[in-house]
Amino acid sequence: METVFAAIADPTRRQVLERLRIEGALSVKQLSEPMAVTRQAVTKHLNILHNAGLIKVERHGRERLHRLQPEPLQAVDDWLRPYAQAWDDAFERLRRHLGEEQPDNNNGA
Numbered sequence: 001m002e003t004v005f006a007a008i009a010d011p012t013r014r015q016v017l018e019r020l021r022i023e024g025a026l027s028v029k030q031l032s033e034p035m036a037v038t039r040q041a042v043t044k045h046l047n048i049l050h051n052a053g054l055i056k057v058e059r060h061g062r063e064r065l066h067r068l069q070p071e072p073l074q075a076v077d078d079w080l081r082p083y084a085q086a087w088d089d090a091f092e093r094l095r096r097h098l099g100e101e102q103p104d105n106n107n108g109a
Contacts, residue, residue: 001075007052008076012037013045017054017068025058025065 007013016031028046032039046066049055053072058065 001072001079003052004054004072004076007048007054008073010045010048012041013049016042016045016049020055020066020068021070025067027063027065031066 008017012035015035019031020026028039028042031046032042035042037045046055050057050066054069055066056069058067
């Protein structure tokens with residue numbers, strides 16, 4: 001899980017993952033075009049994502065396409081779930097607390 005956390009810590013890598021999620025398999029050239037980083041930098045980010053198991057590479061003729069492999073993110077989701085539940089519980093308690101308070105319409109009037 002540490003390699004997955006390290007991989008998704010970088011905003012450029014998160015952008016790459018988001019594009020792959022939305023657009024499907026893409027080449028390095030396709031990934032590089034709209035980004036403000038060089039093709040070499042995109043390749044470096046792809047290698048980190050690949051080593052974390054977050055993407056897989058498919059060969060189509062001479063072209064290498066990179067595809068999202070989201071399964072490793074399940075471990076991150078499992079780890080974060082109790083924290084998300086704690087926030088949900090805190091907001092629910094706040095909603096109940098605010099719902100129990102009645103406005104004071106007799107402020108000396």
